[in-house]
Amino acid sequence: MDLETNKDKSPVEQKMGTKSEPSSSSGSGSSSESSYSSSSDSSLLSWTEWFCDLDDHEWFCIINEDYLMDNFNFYGLQKYIKNYSYTIDLIRDLDNEQFEFLTEEEKQKLEKEAFVLYGLMHARYIITYSGMRDMRKKIKNQSFGRCQRYLCRQTALIPIGLSDKPNKSKVKVFCPNCQKIYHPPKCFEWIDGAFFGTSFPHFLLSCYPQLRPKKKKTKTLIPKIFGFQIHTSVPQYYTGEKKKKIENKRIIIKGPKKNNFYNQIEIEVEKEKEKEKEKEETKVIQNQKEIEIEKVSKEDGQIQDSDEDNQQIKEETNVN
Structure with a gap:
């Protein structure tokens, strides 16, 4: 089985076609069949390779197997996928016996769900070190296009999404020079913006400041x-x-x-x-006045008491 013919088939069809059938022949016939099955298995493409080799899928990176096999990286994505367990097995190239019993409509639905799940995983993967390294190569090669603004001088564009949730908006391209967002070419307008996320360009430029355009006065x-x-x-x-x-x-x-x-x-x-300040000031002044009045009243009382004592002393002396 050649790579070219196998590339056109979906991974579900590949897995259904690779199931070995028992043979009654022996001798040279069995050896030829075993060699054929080994060659066909070696020539099979993985699901990620098949997905990224499709037409108009050049923007996607191949996710590492280690990253795909970690269940923690899929956390929170179950709510977007109906047949979650089947799609994971398909993306991870795990053998599932129920793939043989799927109809063509079920296979198409399963592949669409796998597209969405892989896209959401892709948005998380490109923020990792290995993912940013792969995307950095694409940006240097200007795989996402160049800014058509004359004063940007063909600055390489970076893909960006306007929402992290699927089916909200399509992917756009971001120019780090003029800080504006543009529409991508028509062949890539089908891509969901959630497959790249809202934070990827800014996270990439913060980790790789050399990708930023040189500081020049932007001419207008x-x-x-x-x-x-x-x-x-x-x-x-x-x-x-x-x-x-x-x-x-x-x-x-x-x-x-x-x-x-x-x-x-x-x-x-x-x-x-201002009115509140005036009220507070008047309250303070009133309190001060009341305190002064109390002091004066106390002093007057003490003076009256001393006068009465003096009068009593005088009366006693006169009597004597």
């Missing part, structure tokens, strides 16, 4: 008419970051707008804070 188009630059007071000619800077400058100069609802709320909150 300056609108001119007959060689004269248009004034910044005409914002319709400026877009993007420069327009935001101009608007921010105007807000700083003019201050808060009267009709702005949020600015009015902030002003009211500040007024309430």
Whole structure:
């Protein structure tokens, strides 16, 4: 069995075709059959190799067997797959007797579920050291394309997903120079964004800073008419970051707008804070006054007591 003919078949069909049948012949016939079965088994592709060799699957990496055999790496993916045990056996190239009894429709459904499970595993694998190493080679070869923006100077793109859950959005490509996301070529638009994840580009650039474009002043188009630059007071000619800077400058100069609802709320909150401060100050002043009054009243009482004592002493002396 040749690789080319075997490549067109799915792994389920391969496993169904590799089951050896008992033969009644002996001698040279049995030896030829055993040699044929060994050659066919050696020529069989693994499920991961078959999957990555398909057309328009060039973006995927071959996951290591050790990573696939670790059940911990599949944690939390059961909720996305119906026939979870069968799909794992298929991806891991484990023999399952029930594969022989599957119909064509069941085989197609099983393969679709295996595609989804492998894609979700792929998003986890490319964050590992070996996965980032494989993806780094693809990025250096510009397998994911180049940024079509003229000022980015053909920066290599990185695949990214807008959601980590399947069937939410398709894969996109991220440019590390202009920090923008673009649509991929049409042949790769079928890929789910969850097969690459939302954090892969940023995690890759943090681990491999040499992949980041060199720090250069990003040039922007300056609108001119007959060689004269248009004034910044005409914002319709400026877009993007420069327009935001101009608007921010105007807000700083003019201050808060009267009709702005949020600015009015902030002003009211500040007024309430000032009123509370005034109330606290008045309370403190009142407390101080009360303390002073108490002190004065105590002193007056002591003076009255001393006067009464003096009068009694005088009366006693007069009597004597």
